Amino acid sequence: MAEILxxxxxxxxxxxxxxxxxxxxxxxxxxxxxxxxxELDPANWPAAMRAEWGEDRGARSAAAHRAALVAGFARVRxxxxxxxxxxxxxxxxxxxxNFREDLIPAFAILAYDDFEFFPWRHxxxxxxxxxxxxxxxxxxxxxxxxxxxRRDIAKHLATRLIESNFDVxxxxxxxxxxxxxxxxxxxxxFLDYDRKLGWDWPTIPFAVNCxxxxxxxxxxxxxxIGQQLDFDPPSPSPARFMDLGRATARILRxxxxxxxxxxxxxxSHAFMCNHTWRLQPxxxxxxxxxxxxxxxxxxxxxxxxxxSFEHSGQQEMLNWCALLGAMQELDAPLSxxxxxxxxxxxxxxxxxxxxxx
Numbered sequence: 001m002a003e004i005l006x007x008x009x010x011x012x013x014x015x016x017x018x019x020x021x022x023x024x025x026x027x028x029x030x031x032x033x034x035x036x037x038x039e040l041d042p043a044n045w046p047a048a049m050r051a052e053w054g055e056d057r058g059a060r061s062a063a064a065h066r067a068a069l070v071a072g073f074a075r076v077r078x079x080x081x082x083x084x085x086x087x088x089x090x091x092x093x094x095x096x097x098n099f100r101e102d103l104i105p106a107f108a109i110l111a112y113d114d115f116e117f118f119p120w121r122h123x124x125x126x127x128x129x130x131x132x133x134x135x136x137x138x139x140x141x142x143x144x145x146x147x148x149x150r151r152d153i154a155k156h157l158a159t160r161l162i163e164s165n166f167d168v169x170x171x172x173x174x175x176x177x178x179x180x181x182x183x184x185x186x187x188x189x190f191l192d193y194d195r196k197l198g199w200d201w202p203t204i205p206f207a208v209n210c211x212x213x214x215x216x217x218x219x220x221x222x223x224x225i226g227q228q229l230d231f232d233p234p235s236p237s238p239a240r241f242m243d244l245g246r247a248t249a250r251i252l253r254x255x256x257x258x259x260x261x262x263x264x265x266x267x268s269h270a271f272m273c274n275h276t277w278r279l280q281p282x283x284x285x286x287x288x289x290x291x292x293x294x295x296x297x298x299x300x301x302x303x304x305x306x307x308s309f310e311h312s313g314q315q316e317m318l319n320w321c322a323l324l325g326a327m328q329e330l331d332a333p334l335s336x337x338x339x340x341x342x343x344x345x346x347x348x349x350x351x352x353x354x355x356x357x
Contacts (some may be wrong), residue, residue, distance in 0.1 A: 006354030011186035025057035034225025049343035092183025093210035095220025105169035111154030245325025263323035265316035266347035273313035
């Protein structure tokens with residue numbers, strides 16, 4: 001039977017930019033005409049939020065936030081190096097990037113062959129690089145990676161999932177995006193943050209519809225409070241995502257391959273959280289699910305309704321539901337995790353490593 005390693009990480013786009021620009025999502029929220037003036041006044045913010053914002057609009061705090069995230073990525077990368085996977089399977093959301101009006105699949109395995117990935121050509125806007133924000137590495141459009149695929153493994157997984165009554169889509173080439181949308185692109189970039197190790201593991205992106213009702217009408221992105229949206233059909237439920245993870249783990253456990261399963265997303269997103277006026281994430285909701293993760297209380301995740309995820313801006317955490325379903329199926333021990341809290345950098349971030357099972 002195969003060994004499977006479970007990993008969780010963030011693909012936080014503003015980590016791509018310099019510290020003085022990292023709070024750009026907060027800066028946008030402060031210009032939202034739907035936010036009451038009293039909520040825009042730092043004097044009315046929690047003390048920790050005021051301290052994080054500081055006198056420099058978060059620039060100094062950005063350095064500390066970056067350091068915590070880079071350390072988390074280094075630890076996850078070390079686990080990958082030790083495990084030596086045959087393939088890395090990444091659950092990631094697509095925010096109106098590869099999938100648009102002509103097709104929104106609930107689940108889609110991207111069974112690509114090897115391809116060239118140029119992050120600052122292919123994912124310029126979705127990586128947070130718009131409006132003249134330079135990337136923190138000072139890289140240009142010639143910076144590229146040769147990303148290896150494993151179509152045979154991807155086809156095997158798609159076949160077995162369909163035979164297991166999961167009607168997953170699959171694709172052999174991109175649709176609207178030239179290579180990798182940012183949930184996958186940033187995972188690779190951040191796991192090679194120091195640009196010393198490269199990325200040589202075959203990779204299978206597993207795109208899932210996390211944004212549901214806002215994937216087309218809001219283009220999976222930011223809108224203003226009070227803006228009228230013609231909502232789209234919903235995403236699958238957290239319980240269904242966990243079912244998908246369990247089925248994926250069963251199929252891969254019976255295969256001959258060593259597989260790293262990765263959930264790529266931050267946790268609650270301020271820009272989707274109306275009850276915080278889109279200024280800060282729903283940390284209380286995140287903490288409840290994080291405590292459940294640490295305690296391996298899978299039922300708490302399974303029983304949380306989709307409406308609760310949507311209320312708290314936790315749509316992208318559906319990627320983590322798939323990971324947790326897989327780890328539940330394998331009864332995998334959680335060997336390490338970290339909760340990186342913030343008030344002003346849009347989302348709390350979580351890292352996790354599950355022992356290979």
